[in-house]
Amino acid sequence: MAPLTRSRSNDEGISPTFVADYYAQRAGAGLIISEATNISPQAVGYAFTPGIWNEAQVEAWRPIVQAVHDAGGLIFLQLWHTGRISHPDLHGGELPVAPSAIKPQGQAFTKEGMKDHATPRALETEEVAAIVDDYRRAAANAKAAGFDGVEVHSANNYLLEQFVRDSTNQRNDRYGGSIENRLRFPLDAIDAVVDVWGADRVGVRLSPATTQPGETPLDSQVMETYGTYVDELSKRGLLYIHDIEGVTQQTRDAPDGVDFAALRKRFDGAYIANNQYTLDLAEQVLEAGDADLFSMGRPFIANPDLVDRLRIGAPLAEAPKEYWYGGGSVGYSDWPTVGASR
Numbered sequence: 232m233a234p235l236t237r238s239r240s241n242d243e244g245i246s247p248t249f250v251a252d253y254y255a256q257r258a259g260a261g262l263i264i265s266e267a268t269n270i271s272p273q274a275v276g277y278a279f280t281p282g283i284w285n286e287a288q289v290e291a292w293r294p295i296v297q298a299v300h301d302a303g304g305l306i307f308l309q310l311w312h313t314g315r316i317s318h319p320d321l322h323g324g325e326l327p328v329a330p331s332a333i334k335p336q337g338q339a340f341t342k343e344g345m346k347d348h349a350t351p352r353a354l355e356t357e358e359v360a361a362i363v364d365d366y367r368r369a370a371a372n373a374k375a376a377g378f379d380g381v382e383v384h385s386a387n388n389y390l391l392e393q394f395v396r397d398s399t400n401q402r403n404d405r406y407g408g409s410i411e412n413r414l415r416f417p418l419d420a421i422d423a424v425v426d427v428w429g430a431d432r433v434g435v436r437l438s439p440a441t442t443q444p445g446e447t448p449l450d451s452q453v454m455e456t457y458g459t460y461v462d463e464l465s466k467r468g469l470l471y472i473h474d475i476e477g478v479t480q481q482t483r484d485a486p487d488g489v490d491f492a493a494l495r496k497r498f499d500g501a502y503i504a505n506n507q508y509t510l511d512l513a514e515q516v517l518e519a520g521d522a523d524l525f526s527m528g529r530p531f532i533a534n535p536d537l538v539d540r541l542r543i544g545a546p547l548a549e550a551p552k553e554y555w556y557g558g559g560s561v562g563y564s565d566w567p568t569v570g571a572s573r
């Protein structure tokens with residue numbers, strides 16, 4: 232199950248108890264990647280999203296993880312820092328942080344609804360190491376909560392990807408300029424997480440072809456940048472890379488000519504393919520040897536027993552968009568399994 236932000240948490244980044252039902256109902260996925268979870272208050276970019284930086288949040292996650300385990304599933308926590316994809320309203324009026332002070336297109340999801348993004352504040356060189364420590368603490372907290380592993384969110388133009396790409400990273404310190412410098416902070420963060428978990432319990436989410444949040448091109452040498460990144464991830468012996476092929480939810484086209492198969496060949500661990508997969512497409516790609524595993528996102532919203540449905544060819548339910556982000560248990564943890572009535 233691909234990570235799905237569902238915005239049911241409270242202002243303290245704590246999920247209500249029905250979140251355990253929702254995840255346990257989806258244990259048939261085999262491996263669930265949790266909704267993106269903030270590693271620190273500074274990481275927050277969307278209202279009502281969960282956190283993993285304090286003890287109360289660890290306590291809230293523990294029964295959720297236990298419920299998935301009791302239902303026979305595994306669950307990784309997705310570690311998130313949104314960087315500039317945020318809003319001052321989520322930071323007591325302070326500016327969101329980013330590698331460089333470049334305003335993203337589009338709007339942020341705040342408690343009062345959608346608001347235009349602001350120009351972020353560029354991080355000072357000395358501040359970057361503290362964010363690496365935030366990743367380390369969040370990883371340790373995920374372990375304390377009982378998760379089976381963690382996925383580092385380095386996709387969709389959130390903070391790590393903002394550092395990776397030369398359009399959003401225009402720094403001239405040790406964290407900007409050359410590919411090696413642009414990868415320094417993301418790899419430091421991943422190394423901190425690996426220190427806690429061991430590489431065989433850590434995956435990384437990548438979106439080499441994304442055009443989010445709407446600016447193109449996002450990198451002047453995307454294959455060089457991502458080829459080097461994937462080589463570094465492979466050297467570390469990470470469990471998997473989880474690639475969003477194309478632009479998440481929008482298209483499977485790779486506008487920058489990104490070659491996913493070529494990137495995959497550079498990585499020794501597992502390759503999880505994602506974005507608009509159907510069973511037929513997954514079977515074709517598996518047959519062609521272009522992926523090891525597939526994740527699905529949206530189909531899980533209204534089909535808790537998605538894998539069973541795919542296995543027997545049962546019809547899939549559609550979740551109206553009004554239920555995707557925010558609200559209570561309705562349209563969230565009340566979708567029936569096939570044959571049962573709602």
Ligand SMILES: Cc1cc2nc3c(=O)[nH]c(=O)nc-3n(C[C@H](O)[C@H](O)[C@H](O)COP(=O)(O)O)c2cc1C
Pocket residue numbers: 233234235236237265266267309384386436475479480505506507508526527528529530555556
């Ligand atoms: C409601 C919703 C929330 C999402 N939240 C996340 C998230 O928290 N982290 C992430 O990496 N991707 C997130 N995504 C992207 C999905 O993981 C996935 O890439 C996308 O839905 C495409 O896969 P699909 O066609 O199987 O749905 C989200 C997508 C949707 C629809």
